[in-house]
Amino acid sequence: MPNIVEIAVSNDAFKTLVTAVTVAGLGDALQQPGPFTVFAPNDDAFAKLLPGTVDTLVQNIPQLQRILKYHVVAGRYTTAELKEMDTVTSLEGSPIPIRCGDVFEVKNATVLAPDIEATNGIIHVIDTVILMG
Amino acid sequence: MTTTLENPTAKIPPSTHKYADIIHRLEAGGSMLPDTEENLMQIIGIYKAYAVPMDFYWRDLLYIAERVFLDPLPFFKYFLPQEYLDLPNHYAGATADFRVWQKGEASAHPELLEFMDRGELKKKLPKLFHHLWHDRINMEFAEACMQAMLWHQGMGGQFYDYLESEEYLANCDRAIKAYFKGNPLMLGLYKLFPEMFYEKVRELSYYANLGLFWEVMAPVFFEMSDLYDEGKFKSVPDAMDFLVNGIFIAAGRPIYHHVYIGDECYEIIPKSKGFMWLYEAALPYVEAVFYRTAPFRGTKSYNAQAHQVPDEQKDFHYGILYADVFPVGTAGIPPTLLMQDMLHFLPPYLLEYYQNYCRGEDDMLIQLGITFQRSMYNVTSAVIQALRTALLYPLDDPNPEHLLKNRQFFEAQMDRFLRPEARLTDIQSQDYR
Numbered sequence: 311m312p313n314i315v316e317i318a319v320s321n322d323a324f325k326t327l328v329t330a331v332t333v334a335g336l337g338d339a340l341q342q343p344g345p346f347t348v349f350a351p352n353d354d355a356f357a358k359l360l361p362g363t364v365d366t367l368v369q370n371i372p373q374l375q376r377i378l379k380y381h382v383v384a385g386r387y388t389t390a391e392l393k394e395m396d397t398v399t400s401l402e403g404s405p406i407p408i409r410c411g412d413v414f415e416v417k418n419a420t421v422l423a424p425d426i427e428a429t430n431g432i433i434h435v436i437d438t439v440i441l442m443g
Numbered sequence: 444m445t446t447t448l449e450n451p452t453a454k455i456p457p458s459t460h461k462y463a464d465i466i467h468r469l470e471a472g473g474s475m476l477p478d479t480e481e482n483l484m485q486i487i488g489i490y491k492a493y494a495v496p497m498d499f500y501w502r503d504l505l506y507i508a509e510r511v512f513l514d515p516l517p518f519f520k521y522f523l524p525q526e527y528l529d530l531p532n533h534y535a536g537a538t539a540d541f542r543v544w545q546k547g548e549a550s551a552h553p554e555l556l557e558f559m560d561r562g563e564l565k566k567k568l569p570k571l572f573h574h575l576w577h578d579r580i581n582m583e584f585a586e587a588c589m590q591a592m593l594w595h596q597g598m599g600g601q602f603y604d605y606l607e608s609e610e611y612l613a614n615c616d617r618a619i620k621a622y623f624k625g626n627p628l629m630l631g632l633y634k635l636f637p638e639m640f641y642e643k644v645r646e647l648s649y650y651a652n653l654g655l656f657w658e659v660m661a662p663v664f665f666e667m668s669d670l671y672d673e674g675k676f677k678s679v680p681d682a683m684d685f686l687v688n689g690i691f692i693a694a695g696r697p698i699y700h701h702v703y704i705g706d707e708c709y710e711i712i713p714k715s716k717g718f719m720w721l722y723e724a725a726l727p728y729v730e731a732v733f734y735r736t737a738p739f740r741g742t743k744s745y746n747a748q749a750h751q752v753p754d755e756q757k758d759f760h761y762g763i764l765y766a767d768v769f770p771v772g773t774a775g776i777p778p779t780l781l782m783q784d785m786l787h788f789l790p791p792y793l794l795e796y797y798q799n800y801c802r803g804e805d806d807m808l809i810q811l812g813i814t815f816q817r818s819m820y821n822v823t824s825a826v827i828q829a830l831r832t833a834l835l836y837p838l839d840d841p842n843p844e845h846l847l848k849n850r851q852f853f854e855a856q857m858d859r860f861l862r863p864e865a866r867l868t869d870i871q872s873q874d875y876r
Contacts, residue, residue, distance in 0.1 A: 359691070360687070360688055360691035360692075360832070361688065361691075361692070362541055362688065362691060362692030363691045363692065363694060363695065365541055365692075366540070366541060366692060366693065366694065366695040366696055367695040369540055370695055370696065370697050370714070372697070372714060372715045372716065372717035373695040373696075373697055373717050373718075373719050374695065375717060376717040376719065377695070403601075417834070418834060418835050418836055418845075418848075441833045441834060442722065443599070443722065443726075443830065443833065443834050
């Protein structure tokens with residue numbers, strides 16, 4: 311079974327995410343045993359960000375890392391487990407609200423593809439880049 | 444981005460909030476400020492008049508944070524050296540990280556330089572004379588805003604927590620010892636009262652924070668003025684949308700505090716902490732300065748038994764969004780200082796406009812203060828729309844549940860204007876001057 315990074319790299323829908331993780335130097339960290347739960351925004355999610363937002367983040371690596379870490383949680387949380395939780399705490403430190411019932415929403419993002427298993431964790435694909443606050 | 448929508452919330456029932464009309468306007472992509480040509484003209488004119496002194500404020504805030512630092516007798520902290528007048532703005536000029544102000548240069552604005560040179564007196568005199576005559580930019584206003592941020596603290600973001608951390612104190616320690624190297628008196632005082640020195644450095648970190656915040660806002664306002672002059676802004680929501688875009692462009696810019704002692708740079712707050720313009724500067728600034736601040740001396744009793752000042756800091760409501768500009772503007776206090784600064788740089792169309800109302804030139808400071816209040820309701824609208832964009836849902840989201848979440852957010856924001864001091868109702872009318 312591939313790890314989180316290998317799954318993202320092999321999927322054409324995550325080109326921006328893979329670039330961002332590479333630029334931020336977080337690729338190695340996400341290949342560690344973890345396990346991690348990753349809420350992975352697809353390319354369409356990044357495209358929804360207002361112009362200039364990504365440009366500034368790419369120029370400022372610690373700030374980019376912070377946004378990306380907000381999409382990662384320590385531990386492997388499947389949909390079934392997230393159903394029992396209202397929030398999870400991101401690696402960035404801020405809480406991520408979860409609504410997992412009839413719909414599966416992570417903050418203001420909707421989960422498009424849940425429970426993609428990896429050797430070092432699990433991926434839930436989301437349609438919006440989530441931000442702290 | 445917020446675009447004006449026809450009837451985006453037909454899927455949910457109308458709001459029953461006191462400010463339902465304004466909430467529906469926000470839900471349609473509008474601003475708290477009504478969309479009239481007169482409002483657009485006023486707010487753009489005042490943004491331009493604000494941007495010129497702001498170009499001084501941000502440069503001097505950084506100069507004080509980075510160079511004046513702990514000077515125990517900082518008599519010349521308002522005397523900006525050429526190096527800081529030339530300091531390239533990161534959002535203007537050819538060297539910009541992201542060029543927001545298209546036509547502008549990265550160095551200090553020409554109108555600012557002319558005013559610093561000749562002042563209100565329009566005479567070229569020694570700088571010290573202009574200073575002592577108070578014929579200068581009122582930097583005290585910028586310091587009052589910084590103090591509001593320092594005093595309220597804890598308004599989101601991670602900045603405040605870091606200022607209490609061991610790592611921060613260790614960084615302070617290195618810089619303090621380097622700054623006072625060879626000064627046994629100050630080093631002795633530091634040994635006796637270290638907390639006093641740390642607290643002073645915390646204040647200086649807020650100088651840096653606010654300087655980096657305003658470094659973005661000045662070119663944003665200059666560009667808005669240029670776009671209006673070129674006829675590219677047609678409505679108040681156009682102006683608000685530009686601000687929303689500006690907020691997102693700068694959201695990820697680092698907030699840091701570097702100090703230069705001799706040839707060495709001491710990183711009190713390194714960029715690597717990941718502090719961001721949006722979370723650690725912009726949002727705390729809006730909360731501390733637009734909403735809270737503190738009652739100005741002479742306007743409220745600080746006597747606890749008089750109950751004129753709230754018990755809780757979160758209940759403070761002395762910002763521009765609540766200000767009664769007339770008494771505030773006559774008390775010789777920070778907002779008056781800003782109004783006087785803006786008076787020097789009003790565009791001709793706004794000067795002419797004020798001549799036609801109230802007492803013309805005689806009460807221009809009050810008139811422009813109320814224009815400023817209108818313009819800050821528009822900036823606050825941009826912040827509200829930016830937060831909705833970042834944390835909630837598009838205005839045309841097809842899911843009624845999402846629209847209800849947006850509604851709850853807008854209503855919660857409007858709840859802050861339910862208290863009688865709020866000026867939200869006043870600014871709905873053009874007669875409020």
